Amino acid sequence: MKVNIKDEPTKELEIDSSSVKEVLKELEINSMEVVVKKDDTIIHEDQLLTNEDEITVIKVVFGG
Numbered sequence: 001m002k003v004n005i006k007d008e009p010t011k012e013l014e015i016d017s018s019s020v021k022e023v024l025k026e027l028e029i030n031s032m033e034v035v036v037k038k039d040d041t042i043i044h045e046d047q048l049l050t051n052e053d054e055i056t057v058i059k060v061v062f063g064g
Contacts, residue, residue: 002054003027014051021045024057035057 003011003023013023020043024031031045037056038047049055 001051004054004056005029006058015049017033017048017050019045020047020055023049023055027057031059033062040062 001013001015001023003013005011011027013026015023018026021031022038024034024036024045025028035042035058036047037043038049039060043055049060
């Protein structure tokens with residue numbers, strides 16, 4: 001699968017079937033600090049992904 005993260009090169013992962021949360025854990029990304037899009041739709045961390053999928057990880061900015 002392809003994982004796009006802003007300001008980073010696209011990453012290629014080989015997965016059978018994993019949830020968004022499992023993919024983020026493998027990439028060492030805290031799921032509480034990002035939103036994930038697939039086909040221009042925000043998806044939940046329990047969504048299952050396959051090798052054919054391409055996702056975009058968007059880091060959420062906190063502060064005040």
